[in-house]
Amino acid sequence: MYKSVLFFLYLHTLFYTIVLEQFGNIKLPVPIKKIVKFLGYRLVPYSSFAQRHNLTYKETVDYFGTDDACSDYEKNTNIYVVYFNDMDKAKIENHRIRWNIAHELGHIVLGHHKTENTRLFRNSLSFKEYNRLEEEADAFASYILVPYIVLNFQRIGMPEDIARICKISATAAKYRFTDFFLWAIRINAAPLGYGTR
Numbered sequence: 225m226y227k228s229v230l231f232f233l234y235l236h237t238l239f240y241t242i243v244l245e246q247f248g249n250i251k252l253p254v255p256i257k258k259i260v261k262f263l264g265y266r267l268v269p270y271s272s273f274a275q276r277h278n279l280t281y282k283e284t285v286d287y288f289g290t291d292d293a294c295s296d297y298e299k300n301t302n303i304y305v306v307y308f309n310d311m312d313k314a315k316i317e318n319h320r321i322r323w324n325i326a327h328e329l330g331h332i333v334l335g336h337h338k339t340e341n342t343r344l345f346r347n348s349l350s351f352k353e354y355n356r357l358e359e360e361a362d363a364f365a366s367y368i369l370v371p372y373i374v375l376n377f378q379r380i381g382m383p384e385d386i387a388r389i390c391k392i393s394a395t396a397a398k399y400r401f402t403d404f405f406l407w408a409i410r411i412n413a414a415p416l417g418y419g420t421r
């Protein structure tokens with residue numbers, strides 16, 4: 225389904241439902257942690273987990289199997305939990321944390337846990353299937369953190385502008401920049417698009 229028009233339409237609708245309707249006029253950067261909590265999911269920083277279980281940083285990363293983030297579906301309590309690495313300074317400084325949380329929210333909202341039940345384990349999925357879910361979660365992250373419709377009213381001249389305004393990493397911003405411009409050209413030139421009449 226990824227990259228199909230329907231999928232992007234779906235993400236777009238999700239963005240409106242989740243962000244715009246619940247938070248009113250959107251201000252950038254998108255309050256991703258607030259959104260996760262608003263939707264009723266739990267956010268647990270690695271630092272709290274490490275402290276509670278008396279683990280070192282390395283033990284914590286090994287336990288979760290990633291130094292980014294992961295999410296669990298707890299069947300008995302019917303609760304989704306997003307664990308994210310807040311112990312790596314670089315990830316805080318380059319806003320990687322925001323992307324990771326949005327990516328995990330994507331897995332939850334797009335129902336990826338439904339097929340797998342609990343955590344998404346790389347080895348329980350085929351390589352192709354795992355990559356598809358990852359791409360979908362990344363697409364969700366970029367839609368929610370870099371809402372084109374809002375950016376359209378900002379002065380965007382280079383990738384750094386997107387990185388600064390949306391608080392995402394320079395690398396992620398570089399990818400969004402070209403795509404945003406292609407989108408903006410299409411939207412602003414459409415016969416019935418706003419800004420043309």
Ligand SMILES: [Zn+2]
Pocket residue numbers: 327331357358361
């Ligand atoms: Zn993922």
